[in-house]
Amino acid sequence: MLKESKGIRLEHISKIYQDPKTGKDFKAVDDANLVIEPGSFVTLLGPSGCGKTTTLRMIAGFESPDEGEIYLGDQPINELTPNKRDTAMVFQSYALFPHYNVFDNVAYGLKLRKMDKKVIHDKVMEILDLVELSGMEGRMTNQLSGGQQQRVALARALVVEPSVLLFDEPLSNLDAKLRVSMRTEIRNIQQRVGITAVYVTHDQSEAMALSDQIIIMNKGVVSQIGTPQEIYYHPADEFVADFIGEANFLRGKLVRKDGEKGVLSIDNHDVEVDDIGNFEVGSDCTVVLRPEAALLAPEGQLPCKVVMSCFMGEYQNYHVMVGDTLVKITDFNPKHKRIYRVGEEAFVKFDTCDVHII
Amino acid sequence: MAAQSKSAKLDRKKLFSDPVMVGMISVLLIFLVLFIVYPLFVLLIDSVYTEGKLTLSVFQRVLSMQRFRTAFSNTLVLGLLTGILSTAIGLLFAYVDVYVKIKNKAVGKLFNVVSLLPVVSPPFVLSLSTIMLFGRSGIITRSLLHIYDSNVYGLKGIVVVQTLTFFPVCYLMLKGLLKNIDPSLEEAARDIGASRMKVFTTVTLPLLLPGLGNAFLVTFIESVADFANPMLIGGDYDTLATTIYLQVTGSYDSTGAAAMSVVLLSLTLILFFIQKYYLERKTAATLTGKASRARMLIEDKSVTIPLTVICCLVALFVIIMYIMIPFGALFKLWGRDYSLTFKWFDYLFKYSGLKAFKDSFLLSVIAAPITALLSMVISYLVVKKKFKSKGFIEFVSMLAMAVPGTVLGIGYIRGYANGIFHTGVLSGIYGTGIILVIVFIVRSLPVGTRSGISALRQIDKSIEESAYDLGAGSGRVFTTVTLPLIKDSFFSGLVTSFVRSITAISAIILLVTPQFLLITCQINEFAEKGYYGVACAYATILIAIVYLSVLLMNLFIRFFGTSKKIKEEK
Numbered sequence: 011m012l013k014e015s016k017g018i019r020l021e022h023i024s025k026i027y028q029d030p031k032t033g034k035d036f037k038a039v040d041d042a043n044l045v046i047e048p049g050s051f052v053t054l055l056g057p058s059g060c061g062k063t064t065t066l067r068m069i070a071g072f073e074s075p076d077e078g079e080i081y082l083g084d085q086p087i088n089e090l091t092p093n094k095r096d097t098a099m100v101f102q103s104y105a106l107f108p109h110y111n112v113f114d115n116v117a118y119g120l121k122l123r124k125m126d127k128k129v130i131h132d133k134v135m136e137i138l139d140l141v142e143l144s145g146m147e148g149r150m151t152n153q154l155s156g157g158q159q160q161r162v163a164l165a166r167a168l169v170v171e172p173s174v175l176l177f178d179e180p181l182s183n184l185d186a187k188l189r190v191s192m193r194t195e196i197r198n199i200q201q202r203v204g205i206t207a208v209y210v211t212h213d214q215s216e217a218m219a220l221s222d223q224i225i226i227m228n229k230g231v232v233s234q235i236g237t238p239q240e241i242y243y244h245p246a247d248e249f250v251a252d253f254i255g256e257a258n259f260l261r262g263k264l265v266r267k268d269g270e271k272g273v274l275s276i277d278n279h280d281v282e283v284d285d286i287g288n289f290e291v292g293s294d295c296t297v298v299l300r301p302e303a304a305l306l307a308p309e310g311q312l313p314c315k316v317v318m319s320c321f322m323g324e325y326q327n328y329h330v331m332v333g334d335t336l337v338k339i340t341d342f343n344p345k346h347k348r349i350y351r352v353g354e355e356a357f358v359k360f361d362t363c364d365v366h367i368i
Numbered sequence: 369m370a371a372q373s374k375s376a377k378l379d380r381k382k383l384f385s386d387p388v389m390v391g392m393i394s395v396l397l398i399f400l401v402l403f404i405v406y407p408l409f410v411l412l413i414d415s416v417y418t419e420g421k422l423t424l425s426v427f428q429r430v431l432s433m434q435r436f437r438t439a440f441s442n443t444l445v446l447g448l449l450t451g452i453l454s455t456a457i458g459l460l461f462a463y464v465d466v467y468v469k470i471k472n473k474a475v476g477k478l479f480n481v482v483s484l485l486p487v488v489s490p491p492f493v494l495s496l497s498t499i500m501l502f503g504r505s506g507i508i509t510r511s512l513l514h515i516y517d518s519n520v521y522g523l524k525g526i527v528v529v530q531t532l533t534f535f536p537v538c539y540l541m542l543k544g545l546l547k548n549i550d551p552s553l554e555e556a557a558r559d560i561g562a563s564r565m566k567v568f569t570t571v572t573l574p575l576l577l578p579g580l581g582n583a584f585l586v587t588f589i590e591s592v593a594d595f596a597n598p599m600l601i602g603g604d605y606d607t608l609a610t611t612i613y614l615q616v617t618g619s620y621d622s623t624g625a626a627a628m629s630v631v632l633l634s635l636t637l638i639l640f641f642i643q644k645y646y647l648e649r650k651t652a653a654t655l656t657g658k659a660s661r662a663r664m665l666i667e668d669k670s671v672t673i674p675l676t677v678i679c680c681l682v683a684l685f686v687i688i689m690y691i692m693i694p695f696g697a698l699f700k701l702w703g704r705d706y707s708l709t710f711k712w713f714d715y716l717f718k719y720s721g722l723k724a725f726k727d728s729f730l731l732s733v734i735a736a737p738i739t740a741l742l743s744m745v746i747s748y749l750v751v752k753k754k755f756k757s758k759g760f761i762e763f764v765s766m767l768a769m770a771v772p773g774t775v776l777g778i779g780y781i782r783g784y785a786n787g788i789f790h791t792g793v794l795s796g797i798y799g800t801g802i803i804l805v806i807v808f809i810v811r812s813l814p815v816g817t818r819s820g821i822s823a824l825r826q827i828d829k830s831i832e833e834s835a836y837d838l839g840a841g842s843g844r845v846f847t848t849v850t851l852p853l854i855k856d857s858f859f860s861g862l863v864t865s866f867v868r869s870i871t872a873i874s875a876i877i878l879l880v881t882p883q884f885l886l887i888t889c890q891i892n893e894f895a896e897k898g899y900y901g902v903a904c905a906y907a908t909i910l911i912a913i914v915y916l917s918v919l920l921m922n923l924f925i926r927f928f929g930t931s932k933k934i935k936e937e938k
């Protein structure tokens with residue numbers, strides 16, 4: 011689209027609510043600092059109740075922050091009402107106007123801007139074409155399927171050419187298959203239009219598939235910001251590691267250090283690591299090991315005992331004990347591999363570069 | 369909470385940057401303060417502040433009046449009896465409706481008619497027909513039973529009339545609650561061997577208890593606040609409402625009346641708060657959610673037949689009472705000469721009847737759209753917006769529900785006869801049509817607001833938010849999204865407030881000046897004088913007007929109602 015998209019900046023944003031039961035104050039969002047680049051697709055990801063919607067609604071202007079300032083581009087927007095902010099939101103419930111047909115729903119924002127009738131018509135048709143709803147403009151919204159309704163909602167938000175598009179779990183009312191195809195479509199449209207998008211979801215695969223950047227939130231606090239790869243391979247803490255995909259946590263101690271590399275002692279066994287980050291010799295640390303990054307082998311870093319072994323088709327699923335710690339291992343394509351049975355002794359084997367320590 | 373959190377400050381700043389919101393809120397605040405809070409406040413001041421001093425002397429004077437003390441206990445006795453009877457009959461109807469299998473379609477129709485009647489009937493019509501059925505020249509008493517000294521006036525008359533007027537309200541309230549009782553609870557009790565009666569007393573009734581209390585209090589308040597029925601059929605059984613009226617119109621003692629009003633108001637307010645903030649919540653807490661599945665209806669004939677017959681008799685009786693009214697207008701001389709004639713209608717139109725209809729109609733037609741719009745605006749603000757004075761607005765507009773019309777009337781007399789606080793400001797509206805229209809608005813506002821609020825609660829908040837988000841200001845959101853979505857509720861609010869206005873009497877009768885003739889006041893006047901033919905002629909036309917407007921409303925909603933269309937297609 012013609013208009014240039016803008017970035018968003020949240021500086022020390024907090025939001026305080028009263029707990030409806032106890033009446034006590036609590037921070038639904040706690041000191042959030044975010045920089046969202048123009049034209050990027052950013053998701054707010056986290057478990058239900060962690061403050062994602064609240065953050066999004068503060069950006070839209072429906073809620074006011076208790077601390078901090080929100081910028082759209084370089085302009086502080088705390089004092090602007092939602093109708094004065096150059097953002098447009100797509101709601102979880104679609105929130106279409108039930109008394110208007112598809113055309114009038116999409117045209118609503120343009121009519122508010124007092125545009126010429128002809129211009130409105132052209133713009134609406136163009137955008138309906140973009141979301142593949144051409145020919146449906148005369149339908150009432152309750153004559154559309156869920157997916158189509160969501161496209162109308164998207165079109166209605168896109169057509170006013172906002173600087174930023176906001177999504178609050180827009181796909182959660184759709185069935186699983188449609189969810190996957192719609193998310194691809196949303197990503198494609200966003201890329202084509204080049205608009206900045208902030209997307210709230212609790213579904214990690216949605217976040218992975220869509221985002222340039224993922225912002226992980228937990229109990230009102232931003233836990234980590236990064237690309238999907240950064241978040242997955244270098245989680246900042248146990249919460250992030252556990253929330254995104256599956257993770258094994260092994261407790262250890264750094265015993266030697268050699269530049270970036272080092273040696274950990276886990277369960278009295280030495281384990282080499284490629285990247286020890288900022289840890290000092292002698293400090294306790296936790297190893298994050300993804301189940302698919304480890305194998306069972308006759309020899310390896312950590313001796314273990316198999317307590318569960320289960321064929322899942324595409325992989326063999328093992329639970330093994332390393333000392334007192336349960337470790338999950340998924341061994342993909344097991345057809346021609348040796349299968350370990352329950353009770354057998356073996357070693358957990360992994361690459362030194364696949365270990366991330368926190 | 370912090371003295372003023374930053375978000376609250378920002379919210380306020382956002383609010384003030386929206387001129388339509390500021391306008392709406394200011395207009396509402398001014399209206400509510402001027403016409404609900406101020407008149408009640410004046411009554412309080414009047415009764416404790418005489419000749420520049422704070423004193424309880426007025427109260428002492430009033431309390432020492434035998435007349436007042438009798439009226440006070442009369443009022444309580446009346447409220448109690450009416451409350452209990454209405455709740456009991458309402459419960460019977462609700463139980464039969466929800467639990468008993470009725471094959472006959474006509475019975476269902478009968479139930480419908482009964483629940484609709486209180487909506488379309490002027491509040492005191494039943495008094496008229498009771499007098500005509502059971503009075504000295506009543507059809508039943510005189511012509512059938514040949515009792516020549518029958519006396520319907522007094523407590524028994526009022527109780528019968530009020531019960532028949534108010535029980536349909538209880539019926540509808542309790543029906544809603546009974547429907548929400550999960551049948552499996554009762555079936556579980558049946559399963560372990562409890563008899564049907566036992567199930568009713570040990571399971572159904574305890575679950576329903578807060579709801580029954582709620583229904584009882586609602587009727588109690590209505591009964592206590594009722595003016596017209598005690599006036600017409602009370603005889604020398606004076607209640608607080610009639611005593612206050614007589615204190616002003618007979619004894620010209622408006623400070624005394626003010627003190628009495630404070631007593632009556634305190635009574636209804638206390639009951640109202642118990643009802644609103646305790647019982648209503650309790651009802652909601654015990655009966656939450658929907659019944660999980662359909663209930664097995666009672667088919668046992670030894671239960672269904674007696675219950676159904678009783679209900680049908682009561683319903684038929686009520687309907688006959690309404691049918692009496694047009695006949696009362698068509699018979700030559702009630703009790704003596706039952707030949708048909710139009711002379712009462714002729715009389716009515718010869719003697720300023722037309723003016724009465726014109727005045728009543730005009731004032732109500734002016735009041736109705738204002739009321740409907742105001743109540744929708746209040747509902748919108750209460751449900752969808754947050755701002756500081758919201759609690760106040762919601763509270764005051766609900767409070768008006770608990771203010772008896774007579775009290776409001778006295779408040780306006782005391783508060784506006786010499787202008788606000790005797791300064792002459794706004795005294796211009798006193799004695800004009802404006803104050804009558806305002807009274808109509810205030811009296812209908814709570815009803816409209818309540819229905820508006822429940823209609824708006826059903827609309828997904830994000831629909832309006834998305835309009836707001838796309839760039840519409842609050843006024844635009846209200847007119848392009850909110851209002852179209854609650855068109856039905858708006859239109860029924862329009863008709864309801866028209867009907868309530870054109871049938872209103874309690875506050876109006878204190879404020880009306882000879883310049884205006886109102887139908888209800890005319891009916892009251894002619895009935896008082898014993899001209900039942902004319903009174904019935906007025907009432908007949910009034911019922912016809914009201915019925916037509918309700919019909920019109922239903923037609924409109926059927927053909928133009930958006931929300932219905934939307935709901936049906938889903």
Ligand SMILES: Nc1ncnc2c1ncn2[C@@H]1O[C@H](COP(=O)(O)OP(=O)(O)O)[C@@H](O)[C@H]1O
Nearest residue numbers: 027028030038057058059060061062063064065
């Ligand atoms: N208006 C409100 N008043 C009080 N608490 C609220 C309000 N809105 C949200 N909350 C609370 O704030 C927390 C975060 O809510 P939300 O942002 O909706 O979470 P998410 O979208 O991540 O599921 C939750 O604990 C929620 O109960």
Ligand SMILES: [Mg+2]
Nearest residue numbers: 059062063064
């Ligand atoms: Mg949410």
